[in-house]
Amino acid sequence: MNDFKAHIPIYLQLINAIKQFIVSGRWPPGTRVPPVRELATQFGVNPNTMQRALLELERDGLIFTERTAGRFVTKDNDRIANVRQELCQKVIENAIAELKNLGFTEQEANLLLKTHHSGS
Amino acid sequence: MNDFKAHIPIYLQLINAIKQFIVSGRWPPGTRVPPVRELATQFGVNPNTMQRALLELERDGLIFTERTAGRFVTKDNDRIANVRQELCQKVIENAIAELKNLGFTEQEANLLLKTHHSGS
Amino acid sequence: MNDFKAHIPIYLQLINAIKQFIVSGRWPPGTRVPPVRELATQFGVNPNTMQRALLELERDGLIFTERTAGRFVTKDNDRIANVRQELCQKVIENAIAELKNLGFTEQEANLLLKTHHSGS
Amino acid sequence: MNDFKAHIPIYLQLINAIKQFIVSGRWPPGTRVPPVRELATQFGVNPNTMQRALLELERDGLIFTERTAGRFVTKDNDRIANVRQELCQKVIENAIAELKNLGFTEQEANLLLKTHHSGS
DNA sequence: GTGGTCTAGACCACA
DNA sequence: GTGGTCTAGACCACG
Structure with missing residues (x-):
């Protein structure tokens, strides 16, 4: 699964990949995002790197965090x-x-x- | 200069890069192609790898070889x-x-x- | 087994030798071609040289490659x-x-x- | 000029080459054969090797030696x-x-x- | 274990 | 100095 371009920060590439999941509807609004560790494994990256990608996506308003329940795709269709x-x-x-x-x-x-x- | 995608054979990427030089007119028809070793240095690859790329381009009819004088871009504008x-x-x-x-x-x-x- | 003419590229001589195996029927259509390394040993050449010969034969349509299973003689009798x-x-x-x-x-x-x- | 098959005695190959000169008429009957050293140079071989080839040709009746004048192609057209x-x-x-x-x-x-x- | 790719380094012919 | 060839040895993906 790791198929990254050389010399482009991996976390940026992760952000893009996840954005595609969201805007394409593969992860519909309100859906629960898989746990960091699982995502990290899927993409073959270090959990910290994945964490950073998710953080940026959250700042972007595409996902939000529920303290105890995990992360979810935004329900704001316009944003998407x-x-x-x-x-x-x-x-x-x-x-x-x-x-x-x-x-x-x-x-x-x-x-x-x-x-x-x-x-x- | 080396900026290759992971897991795509370098020689294929070299072929593409050089095709762009040719079709874009940066290497006009009939132009002398830089020596293998020089190209290899520029692209940061082994001369053999560059050699292979040029070989395929020659089979493709985009460049031709004059034994001792070097390689040249084809003059066949239609091919280009x-x-x-x-x-x-x-x-x-x-x-x-x-x-x-x-x-x-x-x-x-x-x-x-x-x-x-x-x-x- | 190495019995090559001087000053004729070995890989060309290998191509010819293998063509004879195929057209003579010693390697019938669809037959599995021995692995590169084995052929290289038999002919007393470097595996890379043998690889090159097989590559050209594949371009010639005389053999084809199944990624992990090995190489096979073409089944196209007309081509042969x-x-x-x-x-x-x-x-x-x-x-x-x-x-x-x-x-x-x-x-x-x-x-x-x-x-x-x-x-x- | 040296273009010999591997693993076949060079002097045999020399014999054949010279036979061709004679039977083809490039060296007509009675012609003087070039000196050993000159032939050896032309063919890129050791003079001793060339000497041996000429000796065999003489036993074959295709050339003959005149003690002081050098070697000559036989005048026996039937033999040729x-x-x-x-x-x-x-x-x-x-x-x-x-x-x-x-x-x-x-x-x-x-x-x-x-x-x-x-x-x- | 298969084929595929890449590198490093060497030698040669040609002119 | 050019392209062409060869070798040795390494790593990888796929099953």
Whole structure:
């Protein structure tokens, strides 16, 4: 399960992975988040690293902590929708950047995205 | 310079990196490719690994070898254009896959690409 | 077992030797190919060299790899027949070249091949 | 110029090479044979090895020695023709052996030689 | 145990 | 100095 990019802090990559769980609905609003130790094992990282990722997610308002019961996904659907929008934006901007990297101009890149044929 | 993803063969990543140099025009057709050993140093890999990448690129028709003079980017513009098209396709499909990963359906993903606002 | 011609890359000679195993039927279609390391020992070469030969044979479509189970001779009889035809052609052309080297003209060489008496 | 097969005595290979010079007419009957030392240099071998090859050729009746003047190609055209015939025979038998090695039967091999289309 | 990958270091031909 | 080849030895993923 550990498949991290070199030289990018692991906890940032963890944050992203978990954000995907949440915005994609695999972890619906209000769901209980698995215990840190379990998550750490699943992702093959040190519990401290996972802890840090969850902390940041909490500061981001995507999860909240109930002192004794554990962590839960926020019930604030708007917040989730916003994050999804952000990630979506990043994906698209990233794609455009890569297209520019292939020698296309910004305009060409935009055009390619808009006109591609949805094969597969 | 070494910034490789974990668990993806380095030589494959090298191939991709060099393809970008070629299709983007940073290495124009007919240009001399830097010597294996120099490229290997730049990318922080073993010369043999770089050699393998170049070998595959040669089989792919993107570069050719002149025994003692070095390697050169192909002058076949069509070949280059084809490869650019392939890479472009991969970028877009990848973006769609990531969007689906965020919980969007295929249709929504396509729509997002087509309608996004291009101001960054 | 190592009996290689000087100044011809060993891996090319390995390729040829293995092609003969396959087209001659000593390694029938679908047969499991011995493990790289074993072949390397048999031929008295480094495993990497043998690996390279097998890689090229795979690109040639004569063998295929099953990740953990090993390599196998292709089941594509047409492909095998084609290769046999190629090798056969090379043998004949080679014979003609040698005959020309003995001072015969192309016509004489052809005639000699066609008219030789088959008792050995 | 040194391009010898491994594990076959070099002097035998030299004999063959020189026989080809003679039977092909590149060294016509009665021609003076270059001095041993010069031949040895050309072929990249030790003069003693070359000497041995020439000795055998002399016993074979293909060259003869004039005490002070050097060595000469025999003027016996029949002898030369015979040797050419021998070499020719060897080439053809060798080709048949290789074809059998590709999985053809003796009959098929003979047929292939007789019916091949003289392309090139 | 299989194949796949990577590194380090060496030697060679060519010009 | 270029590319090409070879060896030795190591580590990894997959089952």
